Amino acid sequence: MLPFILDRLPNGCERYIEPFLGGGAVYLAIKDRFNECYISDLNPRLMNFYNACGQEVSVANAQPLVESTLRQVNLSLYNTICVYIEAYNKSQDKAKYYNVQRTVVNRNDYAWLEGCEVYFTPTNLIIKPDPERGFKGINVEDATSFYIVNHTCFNGLYRENKKGQFNVPFGKYKHLGELDKTEFEAYCKCFCSSNTTQVHIGCYGYDKSLEHVNDKTFVYLDPPYRPISNTASFTAYQKSGFNDDQQRELKEYCDEVNRRGGKFLLSNSYQEDGFFQELYKDYTIDVIEVMRTISAKGDSRGVTKEILVRNY
Numbered sequence: 001m002l003p004f005i006l007d008r009l010p011n012g013c014e015r016y017i018e019p020f021l022g023g024g025a026v027y028l029a030i031k032d033r034f035n036e037c038y039i040s041d042l043n044p045r046l047m048n049f050y051n052a053c054g055q056e057v058s059v060a061n062a063q064p065l066v067e068s069t070l071r072q073v074n075l076s077l078y079n080t081i082c083v084y085i086e087a088y089n090k091s092q093d094k095a096k097y098y099n100v101q102r103t104v105v106n107r108n109d110y111a112w113l114e115g116c117e118v119y120f121t122p123t124n125l126i127i128k129p130d131p132e133r134g135f136k137g138i139n140v141e142d143a144t145s146f147y148i149v150n151h152t153c154f155n156g157l158y159r160e161n162k163k164g165q166f167n168v169p170f171g172k173y174k175h176l177g178e179l180d181k182t183e184f185e186a187y188c189k190c191f192c193s194s195n196t197t198q199v200h201i202g203c204y205g206y207d208k209s210l211e212h213v214n215d216k217t218f219v220y221l222d223p224p225y226r227p228i229s230n231t232a233s234f235t236a237y238q239k240s241g242f243n244d245d246q247q248r249e250l251k252e253y254c255d256e257v258n259r260r261g262g263k264f265l266l267s268n269s270y271q272e273d274g275f276f277q278e279l280y281k282d283y284t285i286d287v288i289e290v291m292r293t294i295s296a297k298g299d300s301r302g303v304t305k306e307i308l309v310r311n312y
């Protein structure tokens with residue numbers, strides 16, 4: 001999908017917004033083209049992980065300053081992940097190790113993070129909108145458990161049950177590879193502001209990102225896909241799901257971006273019933289063919305049709 005998106009990037013935008021960030025493949029590929037990036041997702045476990053990455057850079061550069069500002073920064077994310085990888089590899093009962101880590105991922109209370117926007121510079125951390133609202137500190141151990149679970153669960157999937165608990169089963173991996181320090185440091189830098197790009201990391205619903213849209217903004221939207229059949233359940237990333245009414249609300253968000261003079265590009269599944277063709281008939285729709293994993297076993301790939309909608 002990425003090449004199709006790179007082919008269609010608009011010109012003249014200074015601010016980038018990606019409000020359904022997930023794994024952030026597009027953000028990581030294009031962030032350096034913008035002066036400011038606002039990345040966000042509703043998933044607090046994921047955003048805690050990205051916050052821990054950004055903090056890793058801040059801590060490395062400004063230990064004394066950050067220590068006086070935060071309660072819990074004495075752990076290095078890189079070192080902690082390495083310790084957990086070693087523990088996993090040495091574990092005689094890896095399924096049990098996985099289940100313990102998954103319990104950690106599920107037991108945490110991220111209430112303080114939800115609705116928050118965090119902004120790291122290489123020497124400090126700024127939390128918006130309200131740092132008094134019960135800031136508990138970015139949790140490096142939770143971020144590590146999230147990393148481990150993500151790398152050892154079945155097919156690297158992210159899925160929640162109705163109670164919001166991550167419920168993907170163990171992937172039965174015998175061995176986890178070492179984490180390359182240089183690569184990880186480079187990755188962490190993507191979640192910290194630099195001299196050329198400010199990075200704002202939010203944990204909130206996509207609609208809140210509208211407040212950042214102006215006429216120099218490019219918004220890339222990769223919402224949970226509408227299922228292509230009654231049995232497919234691509235929307236089940238999170239307890240809240242994403243039904244047709246929410247797809248329609250998202251179209252209103254796109255209309256508002258358009259009204260404000262911003263540019264948007266949205267990806268979704270191609271629908272035989274013409275749902276998106278009708279919904280986005282006022283915009284440009286490209287139908288593209290991409291390779292996707294198509295079986296539940298995760299070992300079978302095939303060509304599937306998707307759409308890219310844009311207002312430019």
Ligand SMILES: C[S@@+](CC[C@H](N)C(=O)[O-])C[C@H]1O[C@@H](n2cnc3c(N)ncnc32)[C@H](O)[C@@H]1O
Pocket residue numbers: 019020021022023024025026040041042043204205206207222223224225237238241242
């Ligand atoms: C299709 S995935 C995004 C995939 C991502 N582009 C990638 O490269 O991995 C959809 C993401 O939207 C998030 N999400 C679901 N509902 C949301 C909402 N109402 N507001 C913001 N994010 C939401 C999910 O947590 C998930 O990470």
